Amino acid sequence: MLTILLAVGILVALSLVFGAVLGYANVRFKVDGDPIVDQIDAILPQTQCGQCGHPGCRPYADAISNGEAINKCPPGGQATVQALADLLDVEALPLDGDAEESPVKRVAVIREDECIGCTKCIQACPVDAILGAAKQMHTVIADECTGCDLCIEPCPVDCIDLVDVGINTKTWSWEKPNGVATHSANIIATDRSLEAQA
Amino acid sequence: MQAPVVYSFHGGIHPPENKTQSLQLPLGRPTLPSELVLPLGQHIGQPSRPLVEIGSKVLKGQPVAINNGFLSSFLHAPTSGTVTGIELRPIAHPSGLDDLCLIIEPDGHDTWIEHSGLKEWQSISKTDVLAYLSEMGIVGMGGAGFPTQVKLQGAHKHPLSHFIINAAECEPYITADDMLIRERSLELILGIEILQHLVDAEHVIIGIEDNKPTAIAELKKVIGERNSTIQVAVVPTKYPSGGEKQLIKLLTNKEVPSGRHPADIGVLCQNVGTCTAVYDAIYHGKPLISRYTTLTGDALEAPQNVEVLLGTPVSHLLEYAGKINNKLARLVMGGPMMGFTLDSHLVPVVKTTNCILAASNSELPQPAPEQSCIRCGMCEQACPASLLPQQLLWFSKSQEHEKAEHYNLFDCIECGACSYVCPSSIPLVQYYRHTKAEIRESKEAAVKSDIAKQRFEARKARQEAEAAEKEAKRLARQKATPAKSNEAKTAPKKPAPAVSDSNDSKKAKVDLAIAKSKLKKLEKTLLEAQEKEHTEDINTIQLQVNAVKKDITDLEAKVVSAPTPKETTKTVMSDDAKKAKIDVALIGTKLKKAQKQLQEDPDNSELKDKVSNFEQELKAAQSKLESLVQDKVSPPVEKKALSDEAKKAKVDVALISTKLKKVEKQLADDPNNTELKGKIDTFKNDLNAAKERLSQLSPPEPSTSQEKVEKPVSAADQEAQKKLKIDTAIAKAAAKKADKALKKAIDINADNIENLTKQVADANARVKELEAAVGKGQTSSSTDKESTDSSEIKPTQKVVTDEEKKRKIDLAIAKAAVNKAKKGIVALKEQGKSEEEIAALGLPEKLNAAEQKLADLESGDSQKTPSNEHLETPPKKVSSEPDKETLKQHKVAAALAKAQVNKLTRRLELEPDNAEQIKQELEQAKQKQQEADSKLEALTNTQENR
């Protein structure tokens, strides 16, 4: 009987001690915010375009962490979907809708002599990339523009265009080689003649 | 002099050297080409900025482009001639892309600009010498073209143990440095001495491969003659011993740590070409305008080394060396290992071009097809950077960028040794280059997205702060009102708001703040003066302090006295009205809530009672508000107050209509609820009443303003025309949008395509009308001018432009409204609603009305002048300020009316059930709008007339 009591006593004491330790750790090492949301947010392109159906990238990150599909970010392209799939260990779905796989970088350009200075575009731009004042000509700060498209629609005179950012010698990069030849031309002599016939 | 110790580096290969071909002939000097092409970015860093214009005459050695920032360089004219262009030309770059180039057409005289060199380089400061070198456009001529002065400055950060001159020239085929040493060994040594003076290293070593015996002998001879301490280290021939890090390892046995520079371990490397360029610059004042380049390859009849002017097109050199056309398979700039294929023969020689290789097919055969890696490890054996190329390949292929970086991908010098030895002929280097670029890009993108995020969040925070501020103000106002409500009830006589008074007190407060900060500053200086014992200062400052203190007490008294007396009289009244309005709003909200409940539970008679109670209350509150507002009208107040009332009335209208809308929405959800319908009717009555009131209020304004209006206006011809043109552009955009809508509709196979087509036709017709109006406008603007001329009043153009601008903006907005309505139709169709018919019946009408309005607005432009002529007696002269005020108010009114029309339109789409009622309202709203518009027009006209 005593042994049983002793055992129970010890176990109770132990559980109290560990409970206290865990309780303390919970308070002391509390993680602020939701780290997974931060990680998802870091992968999203921060275009803030709302094409995913959320008012910005962060809300979409929240939604993903709550189980929304990961393939709704057109500016991120397939690369973002892949990265999200890797992070969350889920299957990489093809991009939703008819978005391009690897979207081209674009910036907005205002045809300045047509601008009537209504400031509508400034209100629409999520990253404050447009400069102007009421009844003054407006312009886009190309470096800050994420090409999100949100300023195009509000313009009453349709004077904003999205133009592709071309490549120059500074932004050019080497192509990826084709990889191992799928059809082994030129490797085996007999293949070569066969292919020539074909 | 003992020979320095030579160590060894890991890996390396021994490709066939092929160096003898280009050493058969002596140094050649090609003729002047017909034009020289100088790319502005010949070096690492920012491209230079041109200093000359198209058409300017330049002399040989004249600077034609200046450095653009720290990491940049100068450019000089290689010969005398004319600048014929600054344009995009193909440049020496693996991408084969074009870049900005200066084009110089030589005049054939080769006239030098005055140049003298820097004879006193030993006595003046090193910084000045470095600056001089930068002005001479000296960049590293071995590899990437790193601006030399930047490299030399970097070398000062650590004490230098070794200064290494790179003469290894390990790439096959290239002999330019070999030739340079043979031809100019003395100049080279003098150049090294200058550099040594600048960097002051413990050891100066020339590293040269043992396959250049003539050059080695030449160097040793000159060094012996000059009794110099420069050492010559002969290293065994092995590719890539000319790599900076490899040569450092060979000569010092030190390895440059990953991600660091040679300067960090006390070593500086310079190419021999750079040293002679430094000599030329310092001793003769010759900037870097020419260089030694190897022309070689099987496809040339006479392979040789040439001293070539920078900017000479490669095609010219090929001609010079006897290009054999049918043999030329690949044109490479640089060596066969690290060079890149040129797409165009027109690319120019730049500061870093050490070789042009015109290779035949057998020399540089097409690379064999890539096969799978067999993990033989030969690449690892060959890699001079001691990397694991096969692992890097693996990570590059699978895009595991982090792992690739972890395996030190960025330490790869892209020497190509691994690809050279790979039995599977994998283009390893190309994989690495691609991966490096991808990593760099993704890092840049990460930085950019971080910035975007910051900006987005900053914007959000700002908007929230603004909203919070507004909310706080609203709450404060709400709190303030109950206290005064009693007063308001008992004393319903309202004077005008105390705008000027509050202004006064505000100003006083600002003054006070300024005075206080002044006092603080003065006291600080006083303290300082006391510390330093400047007695006279102390006295003057003390006097100032006293004066400011007196100011402050005065101001404080003013601040205290200013608000109190006025509050009871003037502010109370406006507060009253405000309060009443808030009451209306509150009751409205309650009503709304009750209605919502009612909707959920339509049979609840209690709720119904409540709703009707609320409605009564609302009406009472509204009537009170009305009475308040009307009270305000009766006493003769300033114009400003009047307009305030009008504004308030307008707000009322807006409020009531919002309520109305909401009820109607509910009705849409619950179409059979007769009570709701009844409510709507009452609301509508209210609305009409309010509108009437508004129109009662409004009329006096134009008349008063007409009396006061006097400022003469004129049409600035050009301005007006420009604006009319913009009009046309806007109209065209509208037509485009309508077109787009139509297309969409067709896509979704909507039933009402005919309707839409009609609309599009309408829109197009409108465009035409507008275009006609532009024509008219142009004529009218000229008539405008005439009329003003005849009336002989000095015109102020600015007013006209302002007005026109405003009107135009109104116009643009109205058009957008039309467009949006159209889009609404389309959206409706997409939903495939059964009530389409009704909506379609209502909407086009509305659209037409809106378009009509547009046309009205527009024709206002052209009718301006005629109406001007009718008004013959110029009204009394008063200041133009109130004029603008009224105008603005009218504009606001017009905008409000328009907004209402828009809202109604939208609602019509949403609630086809109520189409009839809404249409009625819409009619009213439109009437009102037209009234407002016509008033506005009249007002503008009167202004124009003056």
Ligand code: SF4
């Ligand atoms: S300028 Fe336009 S496209 Fe660019 S970020 Fe702003 S809203 Fe988006």
Ligand code: SF4
């Ligand atoms: S929305 Fe269009 S018209 Fe308005 S300010 Fe922006 S660019 Fe100018």
Ligand code: SF4
């Ligand atoms: S040399 Fe080529 S085949 Fe051999 S391990 Fe390296 S990459 Fe693979």
Ligand code: SF4
């Ligand atoms: S290219 Fe890079 S990986 Fe290949 S051998 Fe040269 S340094 Fe090593």
